[in-house]
Structures are given as structure tokens and as C-alpha cells.
Amino acid sequence: MPASAPAFRVAPRVSAHAPALSRADGISWLVVAGAVFNLALCFINTRHVVTVHNSEIVLCELFIIFLAFLEVRNTISPAVVRITGVMVCFEVGAKLINPGLDMKILHDLAIAYVFYQLGTRSTPRAGERTIWVMMAIILFIGFFELMFTNLFGMVFDVWTYYVNKGVIASTTVNYSNTNLFISGNRGAAASRTFFQSIFGSHRVSSIFLEPDSLGNFSAIGFAWCLSTHLGSRLRHACLFFLSALCFVLADSRFASGCTVAMVLLRLTPLYRSRFVVFAMPVAVMLGLMIQGANHEMPGILPSIIGDNFSGRLLFSGRLLDYWNLPQWFALAPSQVYTADTGYAYIINNLGLPLTLFLLALFTMHPARTEAAVSIKAMISLYFSTSLCIGASVFTIKTAALLWFLYGTTNSVAPVADTVRQVPERLKSFRFNRFSPSAEHVT
Template sequence: MTAGIMSAGRIQVRGGGLQAGKYLVLAGAVFNLALCFVSTRHWLHIGNAQIAMVEIAIMAAGFYLIRHQVDRNALWIMAVTFGFLVGAKLVNPALSFKIVHDVGIMYIFFVLGRMTTERVAWSTIWILTALVLAVGMVELIFTDMYASLFNIWDYYVQKGVISSDTVNYSNTNLFLSGNRGAGAGRTFFQSIFGPHRVSSLFLEPDSLGNFSAVLFAWCLSVSRNQPGRRCVLLYGLAVLCFILADSRFASGCCMLMLLMRISPFCRVPLVAFLCPVIVATGLTVLGSLHELPGVLPAIIKDDLSGRLIFSGRLLDYWNIGQWFGLAPSQVYTSDTGYAYVLNNLGAILTLFYLGVFAFHRSRTPESAIMKTMISVYFATSLCIGASVFTIKTAALLWFLYGVTEVMGPARQSVRPVRAARPAARAVLPQVAGAAV
């Protein structure tokens, strides 16, 4: 969470910077669908390396656009972070430098958001929502055709997310969690949708749930009881998205964000800081109440309670080395976000980044609210996984947070920078010569 390392000075927007962020957010959301189509058509073998190259290209383009906005504080924080990771890697070979990629997405798209306008943000939201619902409806109504165009199962096998020997109980080309298992049933409208969980252009239902939570957080932050500012339609579409995905996490997260929004603490920086800390502490206590001496933590029951207990047991099982990123975790951390962050970034740097994010001075009321909504979103999502870091939805989240920093009067501190006209540049030497 690196939002705070930007200074409060003026932001200069060069050339097409106002629109460029929108296109990169859209690219981050749709490129997996495009690559899956290419893979399904057998036009090109798509593996983890090819996917990573596309992500890096998107981030590189974003970094190029914000290169003039990177200040000295940001450079120092980058240097300290990289130095710690290199040193920790020497004693913890399992440490993953992917955490740099995750933090980079936050910073790059936050700054891109600060370089644009609310109008561009709304344009991004409506375009992306239209794409999500259009693809989602095709998947829901024409499931077999969708699966023939996008073999998601094979795509994730090639990506390395699904093991090649994993049994496909659903007997479809959808993602592993694309259908509720036998006896589990959907939470929302089982009789209408059956066991199918819609993934849309994100290819996995969890990301569609995250997308709905991001939309809901934006609505809570910018909506007002004024004509044209109530965001009623977007609220409804956000709810529709988590219903289609049958995302229990997203529905619960949206409810918690709503409760936080109507509380008197929705703009308090300390609350934004404490939310993840309190939840992580509570998880650890939960794990201590379900200890199994001599048994490695594992997901015993693949539901919400089982995931929470697993996350808590893993944190409780760790020694001090794992907490500070100086020793490898005894168990994989991809299914529990808190463990993933702590074991790769270390407790000290994690708290530092959280503090920078939480106590960064909000320039608008919308920004202060959005900050707290993000804190609730991360605090809850990290209990059951690390999907909040995927560029598919993280790019949109941090882009919108950046936009809230420059809404209303704060927009006046953003000034466009236009290149001098060729004719004007040609006149300058003549003027200088005349002066001599």
C-alpha cells in the first residue's frame, strides 16, 4: 500500500496522460481473456512466462507515463524495500520477488489516477462494467459456446495454477471454482443459475467478486444524496456482479464497507491502519484455538470457515523468522493473503507500508473514505487469499483511489503540460539573437 509516498505538490499531466491510465486499466482487466482465446485456438502456447511479459509490459508503460512524478521519497522507499528483499532472500530462499510486482501495481496505478480526472474514471468504470456484464451474460446463457472459445481449465494448467493431474469434477472448461461442488449449492439464486459461478472476462469468479467490491467501494466514496450523484445504477450493477459470481466474500465485504461508511469512523486514518492489524491478530487467535500439535496447517474444509481456520493456524504455527520474512513458511501461502505478505515483505516493512498508506494526508473527503474502504477490502480479502494483488482488479482499484485524490477543488493542483509548438521553438533562437 504505497499511496502515501507521493508528495502533495502539483501533478503535471503531459500529453495523453489523462486517457492513458484508462487504457492501461482496461488492458490489465482484459488481457487474460485475450490470451486464453489465443491459447484455446492453439495459435500460440501461453504459459506463465508469456502472461508475466504482458503484465510487465503494462506496468512498464504505466511507469513510463508517471516517470516525472516519482519523487525522492518514493525512490528511497523503493531502495530500502529492494535492499531488504535481497538480504532476506539470502536467508529465506523461498522469498518471492513477486511482492515487488504487487506493490508496483499499487503505486503505478495510484499515480496514474492522480494524473487524470473524475470524468475519465467514470468512463473507465462504465466501459469495464459493460464488458464484464456482456461477457458474463454470454458465459451464463451460452456456457458451452463460451467454454469452447475460452478453455479456462487448460489455460490455468499451462499457467501453473492448476496441477495437470487435478481431477476436473465439473467436466467443463471453466475454472476450478467455476461451479459449486456437489452438495454445496449457490448462495444466491440456486434455482435460477444452478451451480455455475460466472467469471466473465476475469476467467475466475473470485476476481469478478473482487471487481464488484471495488465498484461498491467507489460508490460509497463518491456518491452523494444529490441528483446525479446517488450512483443507484452502479450500486445495483455491483450487487449483480457478486450475485453472478456467487461471491460470498464480496457480499460480506460490501456489507462491512457499508457499515463502515455510515459509521463516524469512515474518515479516520487510525481506523484504516488498525483494520488489517486487528483482523490478522484475530486470525492468529483463532488459529491458536484450533491447534493440532505436530500437524502442519492445511485446508481441512474448503469453505469460508475452513479457509479462515487454515489462515489462522498457519499464522499461529509460524516462528518469529517466518513473521519477519527471514525463514520460509512450512506451508504454501497462496491461499492466505496475510501469510503471503508477511513471509515475503516481513512484519516491519508490512506495517511501514500500511502506515504510509493509512496516514497519508487525504486531499479530499472522497479520498479519505476510499482509503478506509480499501482497508476493509484488504483486511477481509487477505483472510482467504491474495487475489487483491492481481492486476485484473488491482489496477482499477488503485486507479480509482488516485482519482479521488484530485476530485473537486483538489483538481486545481493538476495542471496540464503542453509541448511547445514547433513554430514557437523556431522563433526562440531568433529572439535570443535579437536580444544579443
């Protein structure tokens, strides 16, 4: 190698217990299954083959997670087993004190870890193929829903599916007069943000059955495009465009703002700093609390006064400000439901110390490639913004893809099969706010 050429770190050797990469390249079908199984169950329920309730949906989801676990079981380190044991013991103990604690948070964390590990057994090119396959399915179903809405409702009765699931009450008035999800239509005073004259009030949900998840998929697509450079420039630009098309179809205000923030972050050296990755969600949560403290309403429980983006932010801030110490340590139930504010959902079910510990683990986890450094920062930004208005980032429909893609950038595949490795000259990392150095690779 010429002396002037940058040196690249060779990826760690695959352990004897790791599955063959040729086999691992085909396991991404579990990610696709996690995204489309709700659509399949909705079809079964609509055709009255079986009446699908929440229990059947949970069993299908757990089965997919179990299959993914079987693929990665030999790669789980003893440290992870010990940490998991401590977390489970804490959650069980806290549940005895706080009956309102939702043990589902362990399921959410399991999705993140298992599908990340699944990604590390695959390759970035398999991740690229996976997102293209999902994009093709999503756009096909999405345009079918958009152009033939009544026929789509006859095939997929989304409203009844969510009533059976328990998300929508059977007494809820369906003002849209369609079979779409309750948020699948911007009617009355709530006008569409993008191309109202073309799309009307319809918000496309595609395979996810709800538009919020399509917006999340769009943000994940942007994070992947900003972090990797696989294939031709035309192909890469096309994936950028299609990701933007997804948030336009879903009319996702969150996704449009999040993708702009991702682009701005990627244009600065701050995305390389572990401090920034750790600080973003903490700073946003503190900002919400300050906003809530400035709009206190003594004696009145926090509620969503205006069902828009600013109203949801204010609700999140007021709820965090309203809490006492037991709520912050998961030792007492929240006085108000936490489904519409992700920060409250996490902290009231894990406790602030454990939440910060898990965030630190994610932040300090070494990145093997330049793409992993970038996508880690994009994930932190994605969570920082999305948790302000809900906990949809934890649904397997999009979370499986997100963590799988992150895992592929930390793949154990040979260097020839991966994205560009972190140069040796960028290995050193200064743990400070404005460090331009890449993460230390071990």
C-alpha cells in the same frame, strides 16, 4: 463568496513535469488492459495461434506495468525512490537467507504505486468512465458465459489456459465437465449461495476467467459508489445495482459480506479516523491468530480441513499461530504454502516490520478530497477481509482498477473537475480511535 458558505481547499497546482490532464484522461485504457489481457491470451491459446504459458502471461503483465510507469515516471518523488531502494535491498538480502521468499511481492507493490500515480494524473470523472466501461465489458462477457456456457468454452478454454499457466495440474480431475476454471462451478455438496434455482451451480467469471476476481471487482465497485457522488442519482443507483449483480453472478460470499461491512462502516464517522484505517487489518490478523491458537493441533501442519469460508479462516489463523519468529521476519520459509492466506503471504515475504511500515505510509498519506478519505477506509476494509482467505487482491486484473480509482480521488486536476474537496472546517484531525474529524489535508 458568502460568509456562510463552507470554504474548500483548492487542489495543489500541477507541476511543470506533470503531463497535461487532457492526455491523462485517456490513459485509463491501461487499467482496462490489465483486466482483459488474460481473456485475450486465453482466446489466442484456445485458437492455437500460440501456446500461452506462464512466461508469456508475465511478460504481458510487465509490459502493461512498464507502460504505466512511463506515464508517471516524472511524478515519482525522491522519497519514494529511497524507500524503494531500501525495500529492494532488504528483499535481496532476505532472499539469500530465505530461499522460499517470493520476490513477486515487489511486483505487487509496484502495481499499487504505479496505478495510484496514474490515477492522480487523471480525474474522478475519468475514473467513473473507466468503471462503467469495465462494467459494460464484464456484464456482456459474463452473460455470454452464463447463457451459452458450451460456446463460451469453445471460444475461451479456461481450464487448459490455467493448466498451461501452472495453476491447475494436468492430472487434476475436471468434475464440472466444462472448460471453466476449477472454482467456476459449485457442484456436489457445495451449493450456490445466491439463486441456486436460477443459476444452478455455475459461478460466472467473465473477463477475469475466475469468479474470485469478479467478486473483488464487485467490492471495488461498492467502495467507489460509497465514496463518490458523480452524475445523477439514477446513474449512481444503477452502478450500485450492477456492482451487486456482479457478486451474485460470481456467487462470491466474500464480496457480499465485504460490501455489507463497507456500508456499515460508511454510515459511521469511524471511516474518517486514520487509527481505524491502520487498526482494521492488524486487528483482523490478531483475531485470526487467536482463533488459530484456540484450535491448535500439536504435531500436525496447518491445512484446509473444510474448503469453505470458515475452514479457510481457521487455516489462516492456524498457520499464523504455527509460525516461529523467523517466519514473521521473512527470514525462513513458511512450513506451509501461503497462497490461500494473504496475511501469511505478505508477512512471510516482507516481514512484519516492513509490512507495518507500508501500512502506516498508506494510512498517513494525506487525502485531498472527502472521497479519498472514504475510499481509503474502504480499501483498508477490503484488504482486511480479503487477506483472510487469499492474496487475490494483488492480481493486476482488479488491483490496477482499485489503485487507479483511489488515485483519481487524490487527483491534481482543478477543483471544478474533481469531487467535492475536504472543507476547511474539517481539516483538523485528532489521532484517536473515535475521531469524527476528516484527515488533515496538506
